[in-house]
Amino acid sequence: MIIRFIMTLGIALSFAATAPQIARADAGDFLGGAVVGGVAGYLIGKDQQKKKTQTTTRTYGSGIPSTSQGAQTQTALNYFGYNAGRVDGQVGRGTRAAIERYQVSMGYPVNGYDFQPYQRDFLMQAYYWGTSGGQASTQLAGQPLLMEYRRQVQSGSALAAASQPPAQAIPVATPQETEPGTNATDTESASLPSLFSGGTGGPSLANRCSGVMLQTSTNGGYTTLSNMSDPDFALSEQFCLARSYAMAHGEDLMQDIQGLTPDQVSAQCDAYGGMLAPQVDTLSLSSKTDAETQMRQLALESGLSPEDLAATSKVCLAIGYRQDNMDTAVGSALMLVAMGEPAYGELIGHHLREGFGVRERPDLAMQWYDASLSALDAGSQAVFLPSQSDRPQLLRAAMMQAQ
Helix, strand or coil: CCCCCCEEEECEECCCCCCCEEEECCHHHHHHHHCCCCHHHHHHHHHHHHHHHHHCCCECCCCCEECHHHHHHHHHHHHCCCCCCCCCCECCHHHHHHHHHHHHHHCCCCCCCCCCHHHHHHHHHHHHHHHHHHHHHHCCCHHHHHHHHHHHHHHCCCCCCCCCCCCCCCCCCCCCCCCCCCCCCCCCCCCCCCCCCCCCCCCCHHHHHHHHHHHHHHHCCCCCCCCCCCHHHHHHHHHHHHHHHHHHHHHHHHCCEECCCHHHHHHHHHHHHHHHHHHHHHCCCCCHHHHHHHHHHHHHHHCCCHHHHHHHHHHHHHHHHHHCCHHHHHHHHHHHHHCCCHHHHHHHHHHHHHCCCCCCCHHHHHHHHHHHHHHHHCCCCCCCCCCCCCHHHHHHHHHHHHC
16 A cells, blocks of 8 residues: 655755755655655765765874764763763874773773774664663763663663654864864763664664673674684674664765754654565565565656665665664665665675564575675675675674574
């Protein structure tokens, strides 16, 4: 049954002169125009390399690149009282000192130049939890709030989310020239609410990944080919890593979108997930081929190009994971596969194996894992941790041993 929408949306890009007004009246048109990543995301994709050169490799007085991941880390460190200074995305001495203070309090090896992914992931998970109701419910702040989150994760009682408005994009201060040898560590940094609000019911992937990161910390780091003893846990680690990578990439894309508030983007992605929910429901009942065919038919009815739908889905994939909304996250991943990006099929394999957003179907999960890894072998671009060349071998070995 087609649900009809009457919506008008203006999208303004930093590199577009005018904001198109789009009126839509049916499900296909809704997919084509009302979702932020459509036209906007396509232009972002075309101009991404140029924007990256302009915004992420530019350096200032200290000679340190400014990155969105750096800004996110600084925001979370400041939120828990580790005082990384101004949120400017430049990971200098002040931020590294804050990382070391965080590492000390968590019992990690102390080296601000070696901030392991699992250490950062746990920090960010705690931040999302705190800003989404954890602080309000516990009446704690700073490091005591972080320790309470760790205690709740250990006991399995951490609440993944509370009903809160979606987050504003993490602000990055306009970079200033600084004198050599100085760093800003006394500037108050704004903390902000998170998109981590609500979902579609069922088990919480956010809670699951928080527990995985804590176990990874206890183990002293991520599973490798040489030390793998629990293939199921290795797959869960890679699931949570891919989730974090997808969230970070989507947040990068959102920074280039103007004319829409984060609340508006979030609301549109929620509706996008609702439109894709029937396709998500069929994942546990259909072969990979059938599921892709159904999604391609829906995409064809939208009238939008594959590039536009793929860009939409990359933004909404991030928001779906941040909100713990599995219809949005899984539906976006499925759309990306259907639009010719097979590496995202790994995510669907993880969801089917663990039962987040879909019914557990390990047999169907293998179809998606096999297809995504075969695509990588054939030369498809890696989308999760592309710098880790041995990651496909780890996934394949874990899959075979977990059967």
